[in-house]
Amino acid sequence: MSSSRRLPVYLLIDTSGSMRGEPVESVNVGLRALQTSLRQNPYAIETVHLSITTFDSLIKDVLPLTALEDVVMPEIVCPNSGATLLGEALAHLLARVNVELRHSTPEHKGDWAPLLFIMTDGKPTDTLAYSEVAPRVRAFPFGSVIACAAGPKADPAGLRTLTDKVVSLDTMDSAAFTAFFQWVSSTVTSGSMSVGAATSLSLPPPPPEINVVL
Amino acid sequence: MTSIVTLKASDGSQIRFVDERKASGGLKDVFFSPDRDYVVAFYRDKMDVVGRERLALITGTYRERIFNQEGGDYLKKLFVWPTATVEYDNRTGVVVPFFDKDFFFRYGSRDDDRLLGIRNREKEGKWFASAKNRAKFLDPRELGDGMTQLKTCLMIARAVRRLHTAGLAHSDLSYKNVLLDPSSGRACLIDLDGLVVPGKFPPDVAGTPDFFAPEVVATAKLDRHDPQRFLPSRLTDQHALAVLIYMNLLFRHPLKGDKVHDMNDTQRDEDLAMGERALFIEHPADPSNRVRLAGVSPAELPWKDTAKLPYTITGPYLSSLIQDAFIDGLHRPDSRPTADQWESALVKTMDLLQPCQNPNCLQKWFVFDNSTKPRCPHCGTPFRGKLPILNLYSSYREGNFRPDNHRLMVYSGQSVFSWHANRLVFPNERLSSAQAKRVGYFVQHGGEWYFVNETLPGLRDVRNNLAVPPGGKVKLEDGAQLLFSEENGGRLCAVQMAGQ
Numbered sequence: 001m002s003s004s005r006r007l008p009v010y011l012l013i014d015t016s017g018s019m020r021g022e023p024v025e026s027v028n029v030g031l032r033a034l035q036t037s038l039r040q041n042p043y044a045i046e047t048v049h050l051s052i053t054t055f056d057s058l059i060k061d062v063l064p065l066t067a068l069e070d071v072v073m074p075e076i077v078c079p080n081s082g083a084t085l086l087g088e089a090l091a092h093l094l095a096r097v098n099v100e101l102r103h104s105t106p107e108h109k110g111d112w113a114p115l116l117f118i119m120t121d122g123k124p125t126d127t128l129a130y131s132e133v134a135p136r137v138r139a140f141p142f143g144s145v146i147a148c149a150a151g152p153k154a155d156p157a158g159l160r161t162l163t164d165k166v167v168s169l170d171t172m173d174s175a176a177f178t179a180f181f182q183w184v185s186s187t188v189t190s191g192s193m194s195v196g197a198a199t200s201l202s203l204p205p206p207p208p209e210i211n212v213v214l
Numbered sequence: 215m216t217s218i219v220t221l222k223a224s225d226g227s228q229i230r231f232v233d234e235r236k237a238s239g240g241l242k243d244v245f246f247s248p249d250r251d252y253v254v255a256f257y258r259d260k261m262d263v264v265g266r267e268r269l270a271l272i273t274g275t276y277r278e279r280i281f282n283q284e285g286g287d288y289l290k291k292l293f294v295w296p297t298a299t300v301e302y303d304n305r306t307g308v309v310v311p312f313f314d315k316d317f318f319f320r321y322g323s324r325d326d327d328r329l330l331g332i333r334n335r336e337k338e339g340k341w342f343a344s345a346k347n348r349a350k351f352l353d354p355r356e357l358g359d360g361m362t363q364l365k366t367c368l369m370i371a372r373a374v375r376r377l378h379t380a381g382l383a384h385s386d387l388s389y390k391n392v393l394l395d396p397s398s399g400r401a402c403l404i405d406l407d408g409l410v411v412p413g414k415f416p417p418d419v420a421g422t423p424d425f426f427a428p429e430v431v432a433t434a435k436l437d438r439h440d441p442q443r444f445l446p447s448r449l450t451d452q453h454a455l456a457v458l459i460y461m462n463l464l465f466r467h468p469l470k471g472d473k474v475h476d477m478n479d480t481q482r483d484e485d486l487a488m489g490e491r492a493l494f495i496e497h498p499a500d501p502s503n504r505v506r507l508a509g510v511s512p513a514e515l516p517w518k519d520t521a522k523l524p525y526t527i528t529g530p531y532l533s534s535l536i537q538d539a540f541i542d543g544l545h546r547p548d549s550r551p552t553a554d555q556w557e558s559a560l561v562k563t564m565d566l567l568q569p570c571q572n573p574n575c576l577q578k579w580f581v582f583d584n585s586t587k588p589r590c591p592h593c594g595t596p597f598r599g600k601l602p603i604l605n606l607y608s609s610y611r612e613g614n615f616r617p618d619n620h621r622l623m624v625y626s627g628q629s630v631f632s633w634h635a636n637r638l639v640f641p642n643e644r645l646s647s648a649q650a651k652r653v654g655y656f657v658q659h660g661g662e663w664y665f666v667n668e669t670l671p672g673l674r675d676v677r678n679n680l681a682v683p684p685g686g687k688v689k690l691e692d693g694a695q696l697l698f699s700e701e702n703g704g705r706l707c708a709v710q711m712a713g714q
Contacts, residue, residue, distance in 0.1 A: 004346075039330045046344060108472060109474060110480055
């Protein structure tokens with residue numbers, strides 16, 4: 001195995017019915033901008049591996065964990081309506097990370113602690129599954145878990161059971177999503193640059209459109 | 215809409231910037247002047263009195279001390295130095311010149327920059343220091359060759375040496391804070407507002423991963439006032455400088471091998487590998503941290519193959535410093551080579567370069583390996599033909615010359631300069647323009663090599679006891695001796711023939 005460690009980055013994106021229209025188009029634009037800006041960073045392009053999973057009534061791995069240089073960004077689509085199975089999606093993702101994460105062996109170096117970004121515009125409809133999985137997400141040795149509550153119907157407080165790092169977008173227009181994905185990019189970039197630093201990953205200052213929920 | 219803010223700076227000048235954040239770093243937000251000739255970088259955190267005092271000294275006294283002396287104009291190419299401070303909206307900012315155009319990608323990535331879209335972006339040093347980034351992503355025209363890469367390292371060493379001789383330490387030397395232009399052999403230190411003045415201003419950043427000195431990593435968890443804690447200093451700069459030079463000549467990290475120290479905790483593994491158990495990947499006696507080729511991607515070869523391209527391809531002068539930095543001095547900061555030593559070794563290594571005779575060789579140049587049958591380590595092409603080598607000697611007592619451990623390789627277009635002809639001249643920022651002119655050159659004619667004297671008034675062919683006036687030439691034969699000058703410090707060279 002390679003002597004260079006990977007930095008796995010998992011994106012979990014809400015595609016429930018309420019995301020249809022401008023919100024999901026903005027997410028698609030934002031994801032492309034994210035890819036472009038990560039590729040322009042010499043640290044990120046060496047280490048970052050990207051995965052995208054969407055969730056509504058179904059959970060889909062639209063991009064398996066792929067080296068940044070090889071990523072072909074999928075087009076994300078939304079069904080007309082549907083549930084928000086965030087709990088199941090998280091359980092699915094944890095199972096995947098457990099399999100995909102390379103651990104160190106005497107012969108090769110394992111991955112950096114993975115980053116997880118969650119974006120949702122509503123509340124989970126599978127509340128039982130969600131309440132079961134939330135503590136497992138907290139306990140998992142992620143480098144960082146960042147949840148984004150997009151739009152007025154999202155529930156920043158509920159997301160705080162997953163992580164202390166919750167940001168909220170007041171609006172669901174393209175400017176807000178663009179700003180969010182730029183911020184994801186700088187977080188991943190500073191993550192790829194500071195992996196190996198003896199201090200923990202610190203977030204860059206959010207753009208003005210984003211409110212960090214404290 | 216964005217507006218333009220006009221301020222009066224600490225030095226009385228008028229400063230204008232567009233009120234739109236263009237970039238943000240760890241501590242600062244950056245704004246551009248309307249004409250993009252300078253930037254204003256505001257600290258996000260409120261600056262205390264000590265911080266302001268430090269900035270005042272950096273933009274004032276220290277700046278003048280470096281730039282208002284002999285060689286100051288030359289040094290302006292090596293530093294992007296903050297010129298003034300400003301106060302706006304309760305925040306303190308520094309005014310910094312815009313980077314020279316050489317430090318923005320002209321071509322960018324491969325495939326006419328369609329691969330990454332980095333044209334016109336800053337040439338952050340990381341792009342060039344990684345074998346994979348070079349082989350897979352960057353346009354080959356951005357990479358430079360064996361000679362310009364060496365020159366780039368020389369510029370870094372020279373800039374750091376100048377800081378250190380002024381009693382300053384950079385404290386965060388890394389490829390983030392050194393812009394490189396390997397295509398022309400330029401380098402430039404940036405982010406100088408965090409300079410450390412030993413005993414006066416402590417460092418405010420811990421440094422950058424990959425460049426932390428092992429003792430800094432090993433004691434990072436201690437309180438910053440703990441006397442056992444190592445903070446950035448001139449000695450940790452010396453470690454970072456060694457890493458920068460190694461990475462920009464060999465395109466791999468000197469400590470990042472495949473030894474695993476902790477199987478369960480990646481962070482602890484990394485802390486040990488870069489800290490208390492740091493081990494050179496090419497340590498001659500302990501091979502446990504070698505790079506395992508089985509896991510290396512093709513794009514990282516041949517540079518990650520330390521058996522094929524060991525550090526010794528950098529030649530004797532640099533090899534000896536690499537040993538001091540990563541074998542003897544890795545855990546003994548006092549044994550680390552100084553920036554001045556690196557600068558001298560790089561200057562001497564430039565004279566050991568030989569053009570590769572393979573027109574398709576990517577590196578184009580290689581350092582002479584002291585053998586009678588030299589071959590390019592990059593493409594394997596052996597040297598064909600006569601290869602004269604000039605060994606330089608200096609006199610410290612009338613009529614007696616002793617070796618300087620300095621050799622000059624001869625090839626078409628190679629020149630002799632005043633710093634070869636006289637040991638009292640050293641090529642650095644203090645060189646006068648008259649001293650920077652060549653004094654003679656080499657030419658091949660009819661299968662023989664000649665040295666053509668242009669301006670040396672006292673050149674003598676010692677064995678034949680002949681004066682060679684300017685305009686004259688001497689044939690280079692095995693055992694020939696040339697006295698460049700009879701003045702104080704004048705050197706003698708003895709010719710050896712290699713190749714055939």
